[in-house]
Amino acid sequence: MASVHEDIFLEEQEKSEGDIKTLRKLWVYIRKYKFLLFLTFLTLAFATIIELALPFLIRYGIDEVINVSHTFNVSQGAQNQFVEDENGPYTLEKRSNNYYMINNETGESIQVPPEEYAEYFDSAIRRIRLFSMAFIIILAGQFFLNYAQVLSANLVGQKVIYNLRKDLFSHILRLKYTFFEKNPPGKVTTRVVNDTQNLSDFFSEVVTSLLKDIAIIIGVVVLMMVLDFKLSLYTLTMFPVIIVSVIIFRYFDRRAYDKVRTRVSALNSYLAENLSGSTVTKLFNQEERKRKEFDYMSTKVYKANVEQMYVFAIFRPLMSLLQYFTISLLLWFGSILLTDGQTTFGTIYAFTSYVDMFFRPLFDLAEKYDIMQSAFASAGKIFKIMDHPKEDFGKGKYNTIERGKVEFKDVKFSYDGHNEVLKGVNFKIEPNERVAIVGETGSGKTTIIKLISGLYRYNEGKILINDKELYDYDLNEVRKKIAVVPQDVFLFSGTILDNMRLFNKNIPEEEVIKVSKSVFADEIISRLPQNYNTVITERGSTLSSGERQLIALTRAVLFDSKIIILDEATSNVDVETEFLIQQALTKISNRVTIISIAHRLSTVKSSNRIIVVHKGLVVEEGTHNQLINNKGIYYDLYRLQFEKS
CATH class of the missing domain: 1.10.287 (Helix Hairpins)
Known part of the structure; x- marks a missing residue:
């Protein structure tokens, strides 16, 4: 059992970029918010200074306000008139519910009338009250500074994550088709959702608190040295x-x-x-x-x-x-x-507070360190995707396709750079022609379709669309005029109407229904509970394969495609739906070019021409009857299917 699925650990074990390099890339997003950053660090600095000063202030309160010894001297010319003097020899003490002035040098004691020592205590109470009020004001200031610091830091984090997530998804939409073949949807979803959230936690819980913790640790050491x-x-x-x-x-x-x-x-x-x-x-x-x-x-x-x-x-x-x-x-x-x-009691108290303050960030270190590691690991994976080269969308000399003419001139292609799938394919498809491409599995049929759509770059030769090389076009515009109806049609969550017009509310519902009727999709959709407003679940799993393909065919005609490619579109449909699809193709074939890829050769008989691909080469072309009479590869394929059936 030890060898079960060990390969799924490999990706996580790959070393990502260093933390410094990742931080530099992240800084590109952070530096856009310089004012918020300045506000964050300014409030952080003042809040940290106040926090470090609190034990210092408490020490002052203990030694200079609360635990103060009142020392007096006798005023000149007045017997027993005492005034506060830090160098005076007399100290006020309470003995047996009475107050006395004690001479520290001679031990002499003089009783003080109650009305006199009350004044001294009123003065002490005033000092304590003023100190307490000042201390509360400082604490309130610290609260508002901490609030401003947390708010501004989180705001920076959320803005950075928002922009990073938006840029990441935009970049993913522009990546090469090969990226999506090598990376499963779950992995990409994790990058866009989970990994960006890890970064959000980093900004909200680590960035400012980490800087504050470092400042506190350094400040504690410095202030202890200053104090004592x-x-x-x-x-x-x-x-x-x-x-x-x-x-x-x-x-x-x-x-x-x-x-x-x-x-x-x-x-x-x-x-x-x-x-x-x-x-x-x-x-x-x-x-x-x-x-x-x-x-x-x-x-x-x-x-x-x-x-x-x-x-x-x-x-x-x-x-x-x-x-x-x-x-x-x-x-x-x-x-x-x-x-x-x-030393003083207040100093010892301040040192105890500073020791507690020194250890506090160390206790949080474990949690913050894990968040930081997770954030840098996530950022590394995000930027690894963003480092993938975007798809080359061509030179952009031409922006539209007027007619659906396609020509392959000695086209060669290899997926891995070594084994050629297409070894020099040559054929020409005229505008509004209905052509089928057939061949055994692995012959290169689907590869031809992907090359026409520009999903892969061919290695040698030329692909011409309306006598212009494919990569002279803007591929974004080319794909608007080339519609592919695959064997397994993907539908988005929403209604059938939404999927037909791809959520473009500018296309009126009446137009959608009109096109749907023209390709016989309306006959099947009208049987559904809510017709065009029937809600589709994920991937359209509640619809049959034929229903999904009729929706895709409607979509292709609705968007005025000049070339419609059917990739095994009728291989998994019932007889009735296949009949409707064939009727629809016949009806629209006078205004669009139709290219069908099929294993079931019975579905391609009505094509104007059949192109036979064998081992990466075009080996035969002609109508169904011509190819049967030639008794070549097509004849062998057809006879094999006929005998099996």
Whole structure:
């Protein structure tokens, strides 16, 4: 079981571009909002300064406002008249519910009348009140600064994500056809939706808070040194241990996170694939094998999550241990310095707050680091798609097709650059001619159709549309005049009317119904519950194959296509619908060129001409009867189908 679906891990294991290169590409989108960025960083700077200043202010409040010793001196010329003097020998003290002036030098005590010491306390209360009001105003200012900073940062993030998502989808619409053959829809959807959302989380939760955390860590160290150099040296002895612990955590967390991300993505891919193929699983009784495969994949995700859990389980308790150990060192040495009169109680309190402030961002580091990794991984994948070259839409010398004339001149083509699928194809289709292209599987029929539509670039030769080389046209305009009706017609969610006119409300409903009647689609659509307003579910699964093809045929005629290509369009339809399609083709063949690719040769008898492709070359051309009489490859194919039937 160990080898089951290991290949689906490969894409996630590919190394993306470096974070610096990805950040430079992201900066192209960010720098458009310089004013918001300036506002974000300005408010962030002031909010951070206030946050760093709060312990400093509290220290001042404790030492200079609350825990202040009132020192006095005797005024000259007045017995027992005391005035506040920081150099005075008298200190106000309360003893037995009375207040006394104590001479610190002689020990003399003089009782102070109540009306006098009340004045001193009123002064102290006023100082505390003013300090408290100033402190509240500063906190309110910090609140509004934080609000402005979060709002502006998120606004930048949402604008960046909006533009990036819009540009990504626009770029995807212009990518080469080969991109969509190699990349399943689920993967592309993940890039447009999930990966851009990861970037949104990065802007809202990491960018500004990360800068703030770095500023706080640096600011804490600087302010502790300013407050008390000696005490800060004792406290900072633990910081090298903390930094080493964070670096070790970062290494192991990145490894664990990458493993989780890889395996979750692999499980999602496996699940999406097997849900799509659930019918095959049921029909071939593969439920037990699929259950074991899913169990194997799920177990790998479980083990990866457990590994990451071990990293987190060690990191957070370790940080808590280091934090309290640092506070213990601070209190130990702080009490010694306080006893010796070398520091104050307010300073010790401020240091305790700064230690807590230092560890706070470290506790958030794990979560923010994962978000950051996820964001850079997502951005790398987004820009990897945006680095894919856009489709070449030609020289644009000509912008429209007047007539449906098609000519191949010695056209050669290879998908991989080595094995030629077309080895020198030559044929000419005149305007308003009805031509069928037939051949065994792998002969190159579908490749011819893709080359006419410009989905692939041919390697050698020329394809001419109305005697002008295909790539001299603007391919956007060419495709408006070339309609392809595939075997499996794709319909969008909406009504039948919406799909016929491709949601173009400028095309009146009456015109749609008129065209629908002209190609006999109205006969089938009128049987539906709400006729043209019948709602279609995803991909039109509620409609039959024939109904979908009649809708596509109506769409082709409605948009005035000059060339209509049917790629096995009647291979899976019932007899009645096939008859209606053949009638419709006969009716419109006098004004459009019709190219049919078919395996069922009975459906191409009415064609003006049949082109037989064999091993990448055109080997026969002619009507049905001519080719039967020639008894070549077409005759062999027809006889084989006739004998089987």
